Amino acid sequence: MRLICITFLTILSFSLTAQTIPSKEIQIKTALLAAPEDQRAGAKVYGYTSSGEFTTLRQGSNELICIANDPNGKGFSVACYHVSAEPFMARGRALKKEGKGFQEIFDTREAEAKAGKLKLPDNGSVLYVTTADLENVSWNTGEVKDHYTRSVVYIPWATSESTGLPTKAPGPGLPWIMDPGTHRAHIMISPARE
Structure with a gap:
């Protein structure tokens, strides 16, 4: 009976893994x-192996890098970014893998960027x-209904004063600056939802 139970749990575990990683x-x-x-x-695409390891799924031929949905994340979220942000993004992934939380990742990258150890995009x-949802x-067809895309433009160290942008969303579809004055300063552009 014990062997049957262990076998069932092993099959169930494999089945759940296979379902969560497309x-x-x-x-x-x-x-x-x-x-x-x-x-x-031409975009390079990162994703996950069947065992959940982060890997390159496809090499690219242009300046865009995309990341597939994290099977351990909440909800569905995919992202693409310019290659100039790769050091920033890769460092964030490495710190997250070490078990660091959002604030610790932010503080570490901020300190490393100020010290010149972390390369940030020069021109945004x-x-x-x-x-x-x-x-x-x-996950069988790759079709996603009712998805929503927002854009961000990283402009390290920029402020409201240097850009003329407000620090809070002035209304649907209007740009604003988030994390001003930091390595992670960025213009948020969220289109109005229908």
Whole structure:
């Protein structure tokens, strides 16, 4: 009886893992939802192996990098960003893997950027994030209904004074600056939802 129970739990565990990590093709398809259409064909795509390891799913030929949905995340979220932000993004992933939380990641990258140890984009760098509720995602087909894309332009150290942007959203679809004066300063551009 004990052997049957262990076998059942092993099969159930494998089945749950297989359901939470889609195929390479589906990961690429859904990751590219965040990319502008004219950049999708050449974008590099990161995702996850069947065992959950972060990996390169596809090499790219342009300046865009996309990341598939994290199987351990809440909801559906994919992102694409300009290659100039890769050191910033990679450092964040490494710190998260070490078990660091948001504030510790922020503080570490801030200190490293100020010390010149972390390279930040020189001329601004775009990030696109597409989100949806999990019930709107078909992991069999890669179709995602009712998804929402927001854009971010990283402009390290920028402030409201240097950009003329407000520090809070002035209304739907209008840009504003978040984390002003820090390494993570960025212009938020969230289109008005229908």
